[in-house]
Amino acid sequence: MIRTIAIAALIISARGFAQSPDPDSFEVATIKPVAPDAKAGRFITMQGTHRFVGQQYTLKLLIAAAWNLNVKTISGGPGWMESDTWDIQAVTPGEARPTRDRQMAMLRNLLTDRFKLTFHRERREFSIYELQIAKGGPKLKASASPPDDPAALISTVYPQRMQLPARNATMSDLASLMQRAMLDRPVVDKTGLTGKYDFDLTWAPDETQFGGDVPVASVDAPDPPLFLALQQQLGLKLEPARGPVEALIVDRVERPSAN
Numbered sequence: 196m197i198r199t200i201a202i203a204a205l206i207i208s209a210r211g212f213a214q215s216p217d218p219d220s221f222e223v224a225t226i227k228p229v230a231p232d233a234k235a236g237r238f239i240t241m242q243g244t245h246r247f248v249g250q251q252y253t254l255k256l257l258i259a260a261a262w263n264l265n266v267k268t269i270s271g272g273p274g275w276m277e278s279d280t281w282d283i284q285a286v287t288p289g290e291a292r293p294t295r296d297r298q299m300a301m302l303r304n305l306l307t308d309r310f311k312l313t314f315h316r317e318r319r320e321f322s323i324y325e326l327q328i329a330k331g332g333p334k335l336k337a338s339a340s341p342p343d344d345p346a347a348l349i350s351t352v353y354p355q356r357m358q359l360p361a362r363n364a365t366m367s368d369l370a371s372l373m374q375r376a377m378l379d380r381p382v383v384d385k386t387g388l389t390g391k392y393d394f395d396l397t398w399a400p401d402e403t404q405f406g407g408d409v410p411v412a413s414v415d416a417p418d419p420p421l422f423l424a425l426q427q428q429l430g431l432k433l434e435p436a437r438g439p440v441e442a443l444i445v446d447r448v449e450r451p452s453a454n
Contacts, residue, residue, distance in 0.1 A: 249283035272445035334430035398424035
């Protein structure tokens with residue numbers, strides 16, 4: 196069965212069930228704890244113009260999504276931030292589907308309002324990946340989309356393979372996606388490329404990707420592993436390094452009250 200991970204779409208915020216004039220708050224939001232033995236898959240997506248659904252997410256993973264961070268750069272807070280999981284449903288305001296940036300703002304409002312989240316930021320040194328141009332140069336096509344169109348990067352899981360079609364995406368968009376959802380360490384864009392591109396990336400996933408939620412491909416999978424696929428298909432590479440990255444340290448957080 197094909198399973199889609201809608202990574203580009205993100206989350207919600209609202210003050211209980213009250214209507215809010217704030218364009219960066221959701222009109223309605225519910226947050227419900229998930230039973231520890233629940234077997235449903237984890238995903239975040241917009242369903243249609245106004246309906247947001249988030250399923251099986253820990254608070255730590257929600258923070259990573261909201262602030263565009265790799266989960267390893269988040270510290271502090273109680274242990275339940277990594278063990279308790281939550282289902283979220285919300286309705287967005289306005290007539291149009293919100294952009295990704297607005298969805299991100301809504302998620303940040305949700306976490307600070309309903310989870311009482313407070314934090315501070317520090318630059319700390321981490322093991323990272325640097326996204327660089329591979330030998331031979333980039334193999335990227337300039338985007339055919341209008342410049343003001345939002346970037347679209349949505350990974351789809353097939354048996355034995357991952358497929359990432361990207362449209363109107365910058366290298367910063369790609370690095371952000373890889374660090375917050377795909378890889379096990381922060382990713383820093385060092386390509387120097389400033390354009391917007393359309394590309395398709397296909398690879399065989401392994402245990403280091405998507406927090407272990409995606410089945411690992413067999414050794415005889417038809418597609419190359421991610422690092423090789425980046426070089427062959429996009430003319431890019433990921434180089435291990437150490438470097439300073441802005442970290443988020445949780446000062447206070449509470450479980451949300453029942454909806």
